[in-house]
Amino acid sequence: MNDTTLITTSTSLEGYKIVKQLGLVRGITVRSRSILGNMAGGFMTIFGGKSAIYTELCENAREEALQLMIQHAREMGANAIINMRYDANDVMSGLTEVLAYGTAVVVEKID
Secondary structure, eight states, X not given: OOSOOEXXXXXXXXXXXXXXXXXXXXXXXXXXXXXXXXXXXXXXXXXXXOOHHHHHHHHHHHHHHHHHHHHHHHHHTOSEXXXXXXXXXXXXXXXXXXXXXXXXXXEEEOO
């Protein structure tokens, strides 16, 4: 298997045949906002518009969860993940979990 893990939100991969389903894979991270980040983010919300601080925090959390899910899939022997999804929940005030999950599969290219 190469270093590329195919990922789709669909239940199939066009041009590939699923030869083995390995089961659920997930990557989870829990993130908190710093006091300074909250103050800066709160100040930005007064004027409205895009909050670059919170956007970056969310993007970093999603990327970390995604990479953990890919690592989990590779450890299971998968070369693809189908039906991939993200979920996020507040654990407590200022503390959020981000979950990336899907189904680990082994696929072969269709000739």
